[in-house]
Amino acid sequence: MPNKILVANRGEIAVRIIRAAKELGIPVVAVHSTADAGALHVKLADEAICIGGPQSKESYLNMTAVLSAAIATGCNAIHPGYGFLSENARFAEMVESCNLAFIGPASKVIGMMGDKVAARRIAQENGIPVAPGSEGILEDVEAGLRFARRIGYPVMIKAANGGGGRGIAVVSDDEAFARTFARTSLEAESSFGDKSLYVEKYLERPRHIEVQILADKFGNVVHLGERDCSIQRRNQKVVEESPAANLSDVLRKKLGAAAVKLAKAVGYTNAGTMEFLVDADGEFYFIEMNTRIQVEHPVTEWVTGIDLVKEQIRIAYGNELSFRQPDVKTSGHAIECRICAEDAMNDFKPAPGTITGVIFPGGPGVRVDTHVFAGYVIPPYYDSLLAKLIVFAPTRKDAIRKMRTALEQFVIDGIKNNVEYLYLIMHDPDYVKGQIDTGFIPRFQLTIGGERYARFAE
């Protein structure tokens, strides 16, 4: 049976996967909602199937519709991209059962790592440090309170099945804990279908550093270095880079080794990411694993020269990794900015609408991953990511300068977007010095960045 891939996603990542498949000579089928009939991924794919209405649950989250489309078009693999069904163990299991390749890890691994509490336990069993927290799901608010007092405030209340920045709350006293616990539980139930919560110590000013791994079905696991994703707004990443600035080689090696060890422990296959928090003392704590390709994968691609999406496809089709850990060499510095349709002056409200014109930057060391074009109508149903702007240069300083220039030349007309906000981040003295942690954006908003933005936006 010849290879053929269905891309169960939309937006820039669908475009990215379609390109990778085509470069490998594999025909590719797009699926789309009624709202995405004119989308770029639909036009670029060899075939396109409409799988339902505009709401995600009617289409991109509609497992049987996606699966039917794959079978009807003769596909033998499904790439889930990120978000939507990418970390849905049930969906992966359905795909496996239909004798299709799921371009990602085995369903049982997705299930295992998707359970944050279980993932923490596995990490601990393998000697990988985790942030102090409840060892399992909290029975009730009383148990939670007892635990929070023991590890000390502030603490994070997290949904066991959460992700994407939702189902997380930070509280700093008993009263707030009691109040927030019930609300978070409700939110978890409505968003993820599971109201289970756990509690974790909230670290002050940690850095969010994650390690990319690739694992084939022959037991070969390599890591491709780290990414610093500390620039986050409400747990949504805004700017990512690789390598992490001001990170000692010793720590870098430890993180890589920990990631590989954990992947091997769970029998992980395909591309995945171990997320860690690193505190000011250089201690690191495993938080969770993402069992899919990530939005920020291009920064790793650029410093390693490895095409992650193509590797995902090769691995899923049963190929052995063509390189081993010593073959992975990183060089230079890559930064990614997420260009979103959101109103930075108005609490980052999504700003759907019609794009009347676009100008993208270019030149050496500049990459734009996007699905938008002049005349594109941004549907209000999905996330606000319009494009990823990635730059590569020999040093971090050069990369920042390249990013500034690229942002200057990045124009999207017709809708509000965050290009100028990102431009200000690229001029923030702390950012330039590499003094970044997950508190960067809140501080930036309150201080120099907020003021600059207000004046800039006049």
Place this chain on the structure above:
Amino acid sequence: MPDSLNERKERIAKFKKTILNKDDSARSVDIPEGLFVKCEACGNAVYQRVLDQNDGICPNCGYHFKIGARRRIALIVDPGTFFERDAGIASVNPLGMPDYDEKLLAGAKASGMPEAFLSGTAKIAGRPVAIGVLDSAFMMGSMGSAVGEKVTRLIEAATVQRLPLILFSASGGARMQEGILSLMQMAKTSGALSRFRDAGLLYISVLTNPTTGGVAASFASLGDINIAEKSSLIGFAGPRVIKQTIRQELPEGFQTEQFQLKHGAVDLVASRKEMRVLIARLLQFHPEVRA
């Protein structure tokens, strides 16, 4: 869409100026004086060295810039054949006109000559000639007693030596600072030319930019052959004076070389590039005549 980029550029500039306090305003580099000259006709800045290599002709529009007398000689005569005469004759201030002495000094400095007229003998394509050139850099090539005397002496020498005479004019006319003494030079030079003609000799007059006033009204217009160089204003009074006097609009191209050709005031119009060959050929057409 380019408008959006303009808008972005303005905002970036504002950001750099008001927020980063970065002054990006660039200053032009200092370039040496006289590196470029502006063409009077087309307005383009012309690189001086290119202009010099092109005999003072604008490479863009073909306009003929004014050139100095020595330069002119070099363009016309055979190399190394020019011998200057009457080099010691220079103006004094016979009427005691204020500022005239200063003007004479300034003229000498600007032209590199003691007077506005350079004369001597030379060969053109092997043919001996008497040649004289007015230099507009010296008080607009105006004719006072010294210029008139030098012109007359050249004519007389040509008469005696039976040489063809070639005069290049570039003049604002009679030199006001010497009053009636200047006007008398018109008659003096014309008289000398009359005797030169009686001797049956050839006089080629080349009118260059500008040839006006008392010079246009005397020896410059008396050639056996009158040639106008391109880009030349030729006339008696200037267009502004005429316009104010007759209270009429002047015709288009009034007093240009083409206008003068059309109206019979000159016989030929030639470019600077073809001037030497043209004069050489005219000399060939007029072999030496024995008295």
